[in-house]
Amino acid sequence: MNKLMAAIERILALAFIGAVCLNFANVVGRYGFGRSLAGADEWQIYVMVFMAFLGAAVVSWRRQHLRMDVLVRFLPGRAQTALRFCEIALVVATAAFVVVQSWRYAAQMFAIGRTSDVGDIPMWIPHGAVTLGFALILVSVLRK
């Protein structure tokens, strides 16, 4: 799982650098050559969508999610352990719920062959990032 998460982080980092370059190329293209790259904005946004949901899975695996845990630190050890189990149960329930809903939506996008407005990107791919991200969050919490 460590290797998988490191690989996801690395791929997202490279895709992000690509998004920065794409944005910069678009600015240079607009002022230097009077034209923009078709669909460049969509590619950048969808890279960010993957960074948000798959990045959240990496954050879950490393237990680095933002939380307000200053009060809990004063609780006794047993209470903290009980809260940790509650947290796992809530992650499993809510992430499973999101996976089911977003899977249905992405599958619908796939079935009707919907593509993005300019870049002709199949829309099941960015929508599938939500499914994949929450599925990975679910697996990472259970594996941990």
Added chain:
Amino acid sequence: MTFALGVLPVALLLLGFPIYLVLLTAVTVALVFYTNVPPVVLHQNLFGAIDAFALLAVPFFIYAGELMSRGSVAQRIVDFVQAGVGRVPGSLGVTTVGTSAIFGAISGASAATVATVGKAMLPAMRRAGYPEPFAAGLITAVGAIDIIIPPSIPLIVYGMAAQESVPRLYAAGVLPGLLIAGMLAAYVVWTAKRHGFERGSAFELKNFFRSLGRGVWALGAPFIILGGIYGGIFSPTEAAAVACVYAALVTWAVFRELGWADVVEAAAATVLFTGQVLIIVACASVFAWLLTVQQVPQSLVSWIQGHALSQGTVLLVINVLLLLVGCFLDPLSAILLLTPLLVPLVKALGIDTVHFGIVVTVNLAIGLFHPPFGINIFVAQSVLGLKLETIYRGIVPFIVIYLVALLVITYVPQLSLAGVRWFLL
């Protein structure tokens, strides 16, 4: 519904659950048990919240800051400011304030500024005989300016949540940021005179131009970002991307300090930050949608109107609420949780939402270094090796200065709105 959208999230938040999970649990319970809305809206809102070009500015600005905070950029800015300050009492303290303000116009990430500027300035202040609590308090507090001076990540997130223009918010942040920097610098000079701190070396034009030459590449970033946005050349997102390329070129090709591995490592750090923050943005979007559908903000507005509270009183109550929240919650989470509730309220009272964005940000900036849990305190402790009790002792006068500035910024809206008029003619 009060249980799902009120009691449950507050309880889970206090029990230390991850903020995205707090919001997701609340909306899941509301959707499953309290509404007849098709649950597919959950996916639509999660995806729709991130499917926004303007939001790309958040990871782009973080990346630019990550690149600029590695290497000698901070030291070059320190040298430039110090050469310009001359024989002012407490010149090292004034340099710390000036460097942080300039660094804030590059990165917009407060903790990074405390670490980077602190590493450059703390040893010099110690050598010059500054009392440890004073130096610790100054370094810990001054980084908070960075989320007020543009480019600011919390202002982008507020802009998204309040549906307000980011360039207008950025323009509004300039004068309040400079006001706080000016007040901090004035306090440093006053304290230095009273306690006989060092004075810098006399101003020399030759030395000034030499340090300007060394720092010109580092100082170029704010000009590109703000000049690009207000010159109508780039959108804020494009300005952020150009800043990333500029930062990579300067640190890699000009200063020859970073390699390809560092560029990728900085991108990986940005991915993690994005994963932490945007998942909250996505979940908060569903939460805000449910609040709106349930007419919670409207009920709050009616309640306030029923009590005939004045603008000033409401702003005072909101300030106290935000200061309390800011002591426990990071600025981005606080903005995402509270903006959907507070913005309809301030709009109904006729308060400008750009001005309100600055008020919110200044409040949450104070939370960044307010004892006991301000994040900058822990950064100063871990990165600079400062003792917690030393920071706590030194931070008090700086909190007072920020609170005075907050009152001025809250009750003199012209201070924020003048920037909007000047920059967006």
